[in-house]
Every structure is written in C-alpha cells, then in structure tokens.
Amino acid sequence: DLGGGRRKDGLNFTAVTPNTEDRVVVPDGYEQGVVIRWGDPVVPGAPAFDFDRQTAAAQAKQFGFNNDFCGLVPLGHGDRWLMVSNHEYTTESAMFKGWTADTTTREQVEIAWAAHGMSVVLVERDRRSGRLVAKVDRQYNRRITLKSEFRLTGPAAGSALLKTSADPTGTLVLGTMNNCAGGVTPWGTILSGEENFNQYFANAGTVTDATAKQRLSRYGLSGGASQRRWEKFDERFDVAREPNEVNRFGWVVEVDPLDPTSTPVKHTALGRFKHEGANVIIARDGRVVAYMGDDERFDYMYKFVSDEKYKPGNSRYAREHNKKLLDKGTLYVAKFTGDSPAAEVDGTGRLPADGEFDGRGEWIPLASGDRSFVPGFTAEEVYVFTRLAADAVSPTKMDRPEDVEPNPRNRRVYAALTNNTDRGKAGKEGPTEPNPRPNNRHGHVLELEDHRDNTATTFSWRLLLVCGDPNTADTYFGGYDKSQVSSISCPDNVAFDSRGNLWISTDGNALGSNDGLFAVPVEGRYRGRVKQFLTVPRGAETCGPVVEDDFVLVSVQHPGEIDGASADNPLSHWPDGGATQPRPAVVAAWKKDKGRICG
C-alpha cells in the first residue's frame, strides 16, 4: 500500500506509478505547471523564443538550455523569491536542425555560449491558483553566460597555473560551464559546481610534456577536436594554444543573486575536480562546512571547513564577511572503512551479519591556506590538481558521488552515489562495504554522521538505500518492508523538506521507465519507505529539486534526449505539445487544495 493515511513524516501523497509518458505526472490531488522554459525571456528586451531563428543576442537574454540545479533565495516580501538555475550543457543537434560538428557556425557556437551558465529570475507565487510565475524583473533578473566575468579567489588565485595570455593576473575568467548541481548558502548566495568541463577543450592529445599530460588525463582530457568545435572560434578552448585555460574551470562558483551587479567568484579553496555541487551547513562552533562530490566512477567525496565563523544577519557587513568564508579553510577527502569482514560483502546484495552496510571513516586533510598536507604537492597544486593530490592519500573510490548534502534537521550528510557499472570489472576495484554492489547500475544513497560536529575529522556512515527494483535481492530500503516502497534507480540530486525527509531526483533510470522525484523519511518507523512523487517526460532527467512546504520545483533537463533524437527527429514534444521541439524547463507542483506538500 503506497497510499495516503496521515503519518508523522507528513508524506501523505499516493505514490506515482512508473511510466513512460511524455508529460509530468504528479499524484492525485496535485497540479503542476511550467515556471520557465528554454528561450523564455529573462531580462528586459528579450525577444520571444523562435526555435528556427534563434540568435546569440536573443539567447543571452533568455533562459538557457538544459537547466539542472534550481535554488530559491527569498526576497523577503511574502511569496517572492529569486530563482537561480544552472544551464549545464548544450545539445546542438537538438537546438539546431541539420547540425553537425564540422559545419557548425560562429553564430551557433555563440548561441551555445549564451545558452550555458546561469539564470537569475524573480518568481512569485499566485495565492489564488497556487501557480509559480516567472517575472521579467528589471532590478534582479540576470543571465550569466560563458562571456560573463568571474573572479578567482582563495589560495590559488593568481597562481602561475591559472594565468593565460588573456589574463596574466590569473584571477579573471570569462564564464562558467557545465554547472551541474549546487546549493543555497545560509547567507543567501548560490553555489554551483562546474562539472564535465573537460569535454569543451580540444587537442589535449597533442601535449607531450609528461606532467602536463598526466594532469590532463586525470581530468578526462585527451584526443583532438572537441565535440562542439568551440576551439575553431576561440583559441582558449584549444589546450595546445592556451594550456592553462582549462585549469580555470572545474571549480565551485558562488553567485550573489541579491546583488545583481556583483562579480561571481570561483573558490579555489574548494579544490578543482568534476564538481557536482556544494552544500553548506553552519557547524555548532559557527564555522561553515561545505560537502562536495566528484562525479566520476571511482572518484571521491570531499569537505571544506572554514577558518572563520559565520556572522548571522542580513546586514551588508555580515553578508560580505560570509561571502569570503569559502576562501580560507581546510580541504579534506573522505576515506571509508567498513565494519564487516570483506567476505561478507560478497556482491550478492546479502546484508553482512551485522545487518548493515556501515562503518567508520576519516576526513584526510589535503591543504589549508598555503599549507599542503600532501607530500610532493604544493598547496597550489593541491587546489588546481585536487584529484591527483587526493590519489596520493588513498581515499575511498566511490560509485560516482553526485549531490552530497547536509540535512539541517539531523545534521547528517546524504550522498547520492548514482551508479558505477565498472565496479568489479576486470582491472577495476571490486565491491567494498560503502560501495557493495558489482556492476552497480542503480546506485545507492549513503548517510554520514560527523562525530560530534560537522567540523570533525572522523565520522560514522551507513547505507540508507541500495537502489533498484525492490523485488530483487540486491536492494535495500533502510530496513523497511520492500513490498511497500517505490522502485528507484540512479539517485542524483537530494533535498530536504522542513520535516527533514529526504527527497531524491533521479537521472538515467535503469529500470526502463521515466526519471522522477522521490521522498523518503530518514527517521522513525518509516525510515527507508521510498515513495515516488512525480515523473518527468520521456528522455528527461529530474534535477534541481526544491521542496518548500506548499510547492515543489524540479528541473526537467534534456526532455527527449533519446538515442536517435535530434531537432530533425524530436522524440518528445514536451512541454508545448503538437509537433514542437522539446524544451528544458523548471516545473512547479503543488496541492490542488493549496495545502502543504508535506502535510
């Protein structure tokens, strides 16, 4: 029974059934609607979207492509927020009819640069209908693209490793890209992770210097032309011509939507890797702790602990202080130890004799300010080539850490380990207690508790979920009755409601139905009871979830991204219907009676 019935966790909706429909499906008694789509106006003067006659000038004023993370910063006047969306990547073959890499034009490339980055959009809730409405606001709305100026801050800013011919100071970068997940800080700014930046750079394969080659290769850079051919139009994307430009991507960026003229920053103290995102909690002693995942098979989880303390309040003085907290502190990488004998983690999914995949762990320091803790690496090298420095201290190789986020209600940290089909393959690491499944197609969710405080260097952990079809033996739902849960596959983003329930969005459902959003209590008798709240259209991934008391926001990223699909052969027509092209969008869901989502 996945039905209603009032319960203490407040999750009283009836679970949505897995499906392959080309629409957003919400539970009975709920409604949903698009808040903003690719091409919708963001800043004043933006023209209406015209798929067949798109221009770079128009795109730079419109909502970008493939929105991933979504965050809300309250504007303090009732039901008004600044909504910030990440535009992770472009799919040129879905944006332009007849597109090929070899025939791509300067205008198409410039459209793609403008379709990347972030959008800041004022949204208002219409009390009467329950709908969330996007406004073209003159004061706050903003587009950040690959041409917007960013300042590098923290201990590696100005490093020789970050200098280019366009920027001999090593402190100013044009743009941000592949912004995946993120977080809203307690001081009302947005953190956003630059993830798969490697794909935009050409000609790493021509580099002959052994050290440079090793650094590029550890970040997934090799070969010749890039898939989008940007290097033809701007040589900063050609590693052979501008070797350090690539080092200026792969950071956590911070944007202050409340200060529309502020220059966003890239925080070097948080290290450089394929940042999924970053989420901050204020520790009991007032310092702030950011948790982060490096989304690659067999890569690591990290945290950063600030030196200085958070100043409460919204004064300009407090906010300017807090906006510098992520520049000074200590960067750590996680090492997990299981508490069961290795023989009991046999890859069948059978729980070890102690009844749980669990154990202890350690945060290994990598660098703090100008001081490196990794032999053979300067502090600057730790920050710029964090993956290589981490390799030297043998952290735990995880199954693609996506969102890693502290739950404000219980201060535990929840990590989505989305999948890793290479686990246990010949020549690759096999199952261990924190990543217990070979050929891990469906992923798992790990719960971590720092000892005494979030600043601690030791922790305990256990798996909350081993995802998949609950009817199979190799799944685990927090110990809950598996006949009473929704199936879930490939957890990616996590969020919490005001009661502390965990919400999980998925990317790449390997069970054959559409991706979606799920809610699961983490405390009490319903711990592990996963319920599906919505599904997204064909070919889309669900991301960016925001769970407010009376509405939920999700990003519907890449609708129609299915093998064989293109602008010449669209395989989704969501959200506009008919014969239209699919458009990535933010969607709100709310209760028809306008009651609480989590009642």
Ligand code: FEO
């Ligand atoms: Fe962009 Fe790790 O997903």
Ligand code: CA
């Ligand atoms: Ca155990």
Ligand code: CA
């Ligand atoms: Ca993601």
Ligand code: CA
């Ligand atoms: Ca993903």
